[in-house]
Amino acid sequence: MTFLSDLSRRLNGRIGLTLCGLVLLAALTGLLWTPYDPVKTDFMARFAGASAEHLLGTDMYGRDLLSRVLSGASVSILICFLTVALAVTGGVVLGALSGFVGGWLDRLVMMFTEALMAFPGLLLALSLMVILGPSEFGVILALALAYLPSVTRLVRGTVLSVREKEYVEASVALGNGWLYTLARHVLPNCVAPLIVLATTMLGWVLLAESALSFLGLGVPPPAPTWGNMLAEARGDLTREPWLGILPGLCISVTLVGVNLLGDALRDALDPRNDRAA
Amino acid sequence: MQHTPSVLSLSGVEIGFRTPRGLTPVVHGVSLEVAPGEIHAVVGESGSGKTMLARAAIGLLPPGGEVTAGTIAFDGRDLAAESEAAMRRIRGAQIGMIFQEPLVSLNPSMKIGAQMAEAARLHTKLSRREIRARALEMLHAVKIADPERCLECYPHEFSGGMRQRIMIASVMLLRPRLLLADEPTTALDAVVQREVLDIMTEMTRSLGVAVVLVTHDLGVVARYAQRMTVMERGHVVESGPTRSVLAAPREAYTRRLLGSLPVAPEGAHTLPQAGNDSPTGAHTLLPEGNVSPTGPHTLSASPEASHALPHAQTPSAEGQAPRGAQASGAAQPAPFAGRDTPEGAPGWPVAGRRGGADGLAEGPQASLAEPDVPRTVAPGSPAGGALAASPHGARGAADGPATELLRAEAVEVSYEAAAPLPFMARRVNRVVHGVSLSIRPGEMLGLVGESGSGKSTLGRALIRLKEVSGGRVLYRGQELSGVSGEALRRLRARMQIIFQDPYSSLNPRMRVGAIVAEGLRHAPPPDSAHPVEEMLEAVGLSAAYAARFPHEMSGGQRQRVAIARALISRPELVVADEPVSALDVTVQAQILDLLRELRGRMGFACLFISHDLAVVESLCDRVMVLYRGRVMEEGTARQLFEAPRHPYTRRLLAAAPFLEPTPAGGYALRVLDEARYPAPDPACYWPGEGEGRYELAADATAHAVAYRRRAG
Structure with missing residues (x-):
């Protein structure tokens, strides 16, 4: 609780918490209840403007935009967070082992990540999606793998520099095992750049997911995600720009919120910033 | 001193830093005068404002810092009244500065020659050839072995001490009238420090350059500076000719600073009587x-x-x-x-x-x-x-x-x-x-x-x-x-x-x-x-x-x-790896006392690693001298400091300026009693002398020296 109050004492923490809270609320609502069925088409009400009936209007198939945004929130957010969580977990494990243990393990891990990095992330995800077939699970796995190398390399680099600190040597001198030393002394000091990367990655994943959806390899339509809503709006952008602006706005708000929260989190986790307001 | 006009004259200088909460003063009303050819040391612990003072003199305070009162006069000109353009003409040409970290104060991507010429082209009308000639002359003066080749080299090809010499050469190239040296040798070893400071002193003296030497090392002050100013938390505590300040410190803070210096245990400077040091080192285990x-x-x-x-x-x-x-x-x-x-x-x-x-x-x-x-x-x-x-x-x-x-x-x-x-x-x-x-x-x-x-x-x-x-x-x-x-x-x-x-x-x-x-x-x-x-x-x-x-x-x-x-x-064993060398001298003394006290109570053995001979002498029972990964000499602290046998040990001792208390209650540079040293043994081993193997030969008092091992 002190941690949350510490977060909300910072301005960026307050804004970040609010925005992220809003997005989460939307996602939760979308999961449980939407005004209309988000996939039900109504050709009598195509491109309907905002009205009491459709608060945010309808799209080219007459689907209720509010429902689609809410429902899309739950899908997009779930995909994003799971993807980032997976990439970060895998990257931390691989990068920490690679950087701390070194030797042949390091070479092996670096060969693996370099092989992955040889392909553009999206291309890698695309080819994986072709194999896995379009599904939410497939998107998560493919994107996580695509972003794994950058996390691995970041963690490895940070671990390599922290490893040289004398408190790590002191821990070894005290008789602590390497796993304990890694977990207690090395990783906590690698958190700051990792948080920055993770929050940035959330944005990339949101966009990458929409790119995959656009190519028909993401979450299969008609299930809404912010990404495929954005993609679908492309054809009618000149006629009805709102269709593109709305999901774009949702993505932007989420990104701003997550980034602010990430900054605040990084500061709050660092005891050196205790006194900062 | 009175009749020679000062090169640098500070009077009532106050320096403050602008913060969101207002002005934080860091230097309070400091006055000092530096005459031509004189080395004036500004001594103090970290946070005393000594570096700020030096930087203010050249108009290079860090962002937020400003001189809030007093005047800084260089050659009679009030620097505060000079425009930024005029200051740029003064900087380098008339006031040179040497920084602490030689490893980063030279641009790694520029050849030495180009770097030395840069300022000369900016400030003088000398031709390319004249600049080169002068650079060679300067490099020669700082005893760089091959000046011609040096001009074509990059900084990374030189050691820290060499780089600091090159730094001095390039600063002195323009014949400045004032040299500001901010801890110029703090990052260097004693032997190298001595070389660099000797060269700096020689050059500045022969060219009549006034030097402000900012340092925390009282030994360096005692050996090189004619006058000294002691600073504490932005205030001048004491100022005067070095010898008299050290011999009879008037202020409590100066005395505390001097009192923090590691001092050899009492009686260490009388030569040991035969038999007093038993082979097992009775001295050790008292x-x-x-x-x-x-x-x-x-x-x-x-x-x-x-x-x-x-x-x-x-x-x-x-x-x-x-x-x-x-x-x-x-x-x-x-x-x-x-x-x-x-x-x-x-x-x-x-x-x-x-x-x-x-x-x-x-x-x-x-x-x-x-x-x-x-x-x-x-x-x-x-x-x-x-x-x-x-x-x-x-x-x-x-x-x-x-x-x-x-x-x-x-x-x-x-x-x-x-x-x-x-x-x-x-x-x-x-x-x-x-x-x-x-x-x-x-x-x-x-x-x-x-x-x-x-x-x-x-x-x-x-x-x-x-x-x-x-x-x-x-x-x-x-x-x-x-x-x-x-x-x-x-x-x-x-x-x-x-x-x-x-x-x-x-x-x-x-x-x-x-x-x-x-x-x-x-x-x-x-x-x-x-x-x-x-x-x-x-x-x-x-x-x-x-x-x-x-x-x-x-x-x-x-x-x-x-x-x-x-x-x-x-x-049971503690390895202390330079535990005090990152600390201020007064704090250093406290930590050393603490170590002594704890060792007395807990009785652990300790391997005390240090480059500071005075600290080692004050603390250790036995001492080993390591050079290029080999032991050169080993013996009780007293044996090594009183009668060093290996030339390397002597070189180390001669390089480190020791201050020791005088009977009169002040401090003076310790004069090494080299006359009493045993005659140097030509058979002593030096690493790098061929591939010769060596051995430590100990005498009856467990005083061991590295000798070349005879073939076979």
Whole structure:
């Protein structure tokens, strides 16, 4: 609780918490209840403007935009967070082992990540999606793998520099095992750049997911995600720009919120910033 | 001095920093005058504002800083009235500056020649050829071996000392009238420091340049500066001719600064009488004799002597008896029997309950508190006696190698550089070449040498923080490299290390309490209920510090925490790797006193690694001189400092400016009594002299020197 109050004492923490809270609320609502069925088409009400009936209007198939945004929130957010969580977990494990243990393990891990990095992330995800077939699970796995190398390399680099600190040597001198030393002394000091990367990655994943959806390899339509809503709006952008602006706005708000929260989190986790307001 | 007009004249200068909360003053009303050809030292500890003063003189204060009052006059011109363009013409051309860090003050991507010419092209109308000629002349003057080639080289091709000389050459190229040198040799070794400062002095004197030498090193001040100004927290404390300030310091702060200098133990400068230094080094094992700074070396080694001293009067004396007996009884079945037997274990926590008497016994040491630290051991506090147990082993260990704590035999340590291509052989860089040594329980062994001599690497190899690549290390007869798993962990708790930089040796994300408590993870469980708090109090921090984070503490306080972490497991051996060289001189003295005091109470043996000969002399029983990974000379502190036999030892001694107290109550540079040195032996071994092997030959007093081994 002190941690949350510490977060909300910072301005960026307050804004970040609010925005992220809003997005989460939307996602939760979308999961449980939407005004209309988000996939039900109504050709009598195509491109309907905002009205009491459709608060945010309808799209080219007459689907209720509010429902689609809410429902899309739950899908997009779930995909994003799971993807980032997976990439970060895998990257931390691989990068920490690679950087701390070194030797042949390091070479092996670096060969693996370099092989992955040889392909553009999206291309890698695309080819994986072709194999896995379009599904939410497939998107998560493919994107996580695509972003794994950058996390691995970041963690490895940070671990390599922290490893040289004398408190790590002191821990070894005290008789602590390497796993304990890694977990207690090395990783906590690698958190700051990792948080920055993770929050940035959330944005990339949101966009990458929409790119995959656009190519028909993401979450299969008609299930809404912010990404495929954005993609679908492309054809009618000149006629009805709102269709593109709305999901774009949702993505932007989420990104701003997550980034602010990430900054605040990084500061709050660092005891050196205790006194900062 | 009065009739020569000053080159630099500061009067009533105040410097402040703009912060969101207003102006924070850092320098208060400083006045000083620097005459041509004079070296004026500005001395002070970190935070005294000495660097700000120098930077203000050249108009290069860091952002936010400004001169808020007073005048800075250069050659009679008020610098505050000069425009920025005029200042740019003055900078470099008339006021030169040398920075502390030679490794970063030269541009790594520019050739030396281009770099030296840069300022000359800017400020003079000299032709390319004239500039080159002058650069060569300057490089020659700073004794660069091949000036022609030097101009075509990049900075990374030179060592730190060489770069600082090049720096001096390029600054002096423009014949400035004033030179500001901000800790120009702090990053350099004593020998190199002397070379660089000698050259700087010679050049500035011959060209009549005024020098402001900003430094924290009083020895350097004494040797090079004609006048000095002592600063404390932005104020001038004392100012005057160096010799008279040192000989008769008037102000309390100056005296405190001088009093913080490590001083050789009393009597160290009388040559030892024959027989006084027995082969086993009676000097070494005197009980308590080296614990107090003024430690009388006249105490006899009899056990009664230790009881005559405050510590030993503790009621825990009955607890000492079995320990002492055990340690001296060389027939310990298992190496660690002393720890595991029931008699071995009590001692400290038990003694802790007897607060009162022990607390009083602390009296003599109680006057050395760091100002920002709550008093070390409050009289009567339970912790006062917590660690007062007699050092196990130290007392009764005078006999035989069986009580040797640690023994290194022909230890070699190498670093492997990454191979240029995968699957190619790695390049091996050997740092320690066949060093043998032994440390007895409770002994303080000093290891001196310049940077790169392999002393830190050796220290780490001895406690297996670094694997040896040759030879072996025995801890109580057990070979270290053969130990692994749980046994190794338990062993590690008995051999600890204190690092040089207290800023990087403490995990910034852990609280002090947790940091210190980690020391107990693999140690036998302490009997005390609050071992961390007691340990914190023993190192002079109150138990309340347990809740702090390292960044909330000063450097000295952090080093105390590092010491607490190392000592809480009651190690038998502590490797102290330059534990005070990152600290200010007054804090340094406090930490050294603390180490002495704790060693007196806990009796650990210590390998004290340092480049500072004065510190080693004041602290250590025996000293080894390491040069390029080889031992050059070894002996008691007194033998080495009074009668050094190896030329390298002499060079080290001659380079370090020692200040020592004079009978009149002041301080003066110690004059080395080179006339009394034994004649140099041409057979002494120098690393790099061919591939010759060498051996240490010891005389009857265990004073050993490296000699070339005769062929065959």
